[in-house]
Amino acid sequence: MTAGISASMTAQLPPPPDGRQWVRLCPASEVPDDEGRRIGTVPPVAAFRQGTEFFCIDDTCTHEKYSLAEGWAEDGVVECTLHFAKFSLRTGEVLAPPATEAVKTHPVAVAGDDLYGALPANYLTRKGG
Ligand code: FES
Numbered sequence: 001m002t003a004g005i006s007a008s009m010t011a012q013l014p015p016p017p018d019g020r021q022w023v024r025l026c027p028a029s030e031v032p033d034d035e036g037r038r039i040g041t042v043p044p045v046a047a048f049r050q051g052t053e054f055f056c057i058d059d060t061c062t063h064e065k066y067s068l069a070e071g072w073a074e075d076g077v078v079e080c081t082l083h084f085a086k087f088s089l090r091t092g093e094v095l096a097p098p099a100t101e102a103v104k105t106h107p108v109a110v111a112g113d114d115l116y117g118a119l120p121a122n123y124l125t126r127k128g129g
Contacts, residue, residue, distance in 0.1 A: 012111040020107070020118040023125050025056065028115040036069030036078065039117075042124040045106060047115055048073050048089050054108045055089040056117040062094075062101035 013022050025047050031037045031054060036046035038059050046059040046069035057078070059069050066082040073079075077095055079086045085099035092105040107118040119125070 013109050013116060016118040017107060019121055021121050022109070022116045023119045023123070025108075025115045025117050027113050028054065028110050029113065031115060034073055036067075036071060036073060038067055038069035040126060041119060044069075045117060045119065045123070047108070047117070048078060050074075050076055050089065054110065054115055056106040056108045056115075056119075057087070057089060057092055058104045058106075060103075061085060061087075061099060062103055063099040068103065 016022050025039050026037055031047045031049040033049050036048045039045045039047060044059040045056050048055040050073065057068065059067050061068050061080045063080065063083055063085050066080055068078050068080055071078045071080050073089065076089050077086050078089055083098050085094060086096035087103050088095055092102040094100060094102055109116050
């Protein structure tokens with residue numbers, strides 16, 4: 001498994017933070033404005049859009065391992081649909097119980113038509129992004 005990102009595309013992105021690699025998540029146009037788009041990395045991450053701003057967080061709710069991409073996103077906050085915990089899309093912090101542990105957040109960038117996430121190097125991706 002590799003990151004599936006071409007050298008010409010990485011040239012358009014800033015250097016990733018230490019210990020991270022740019023991974024193509026999906027076409028930016030395919031990220032809905034009020035819910036997430038689950039990306040099949042291991043562990044899975046979820047891409048969100050709020051207006052013109054994009055976010056990437058770990059997809060798994062820290063309460064009982066439900067997909068946050070299934071949640072409702074508004075005003076920079078995602079609400080898990082299983083028990084309604086809320087997380088900041090910007091910082092990952094818990095804004096409403098029952099979750100008590102923050103979700104990990106990841107830097108994002110748009111290059112060309114695609115959204116990229118700077119994921120930790122130990123996150124596995126499918127070839128081709
Ligand atoms: S699984 Fe998300 S709040 Fe319970």
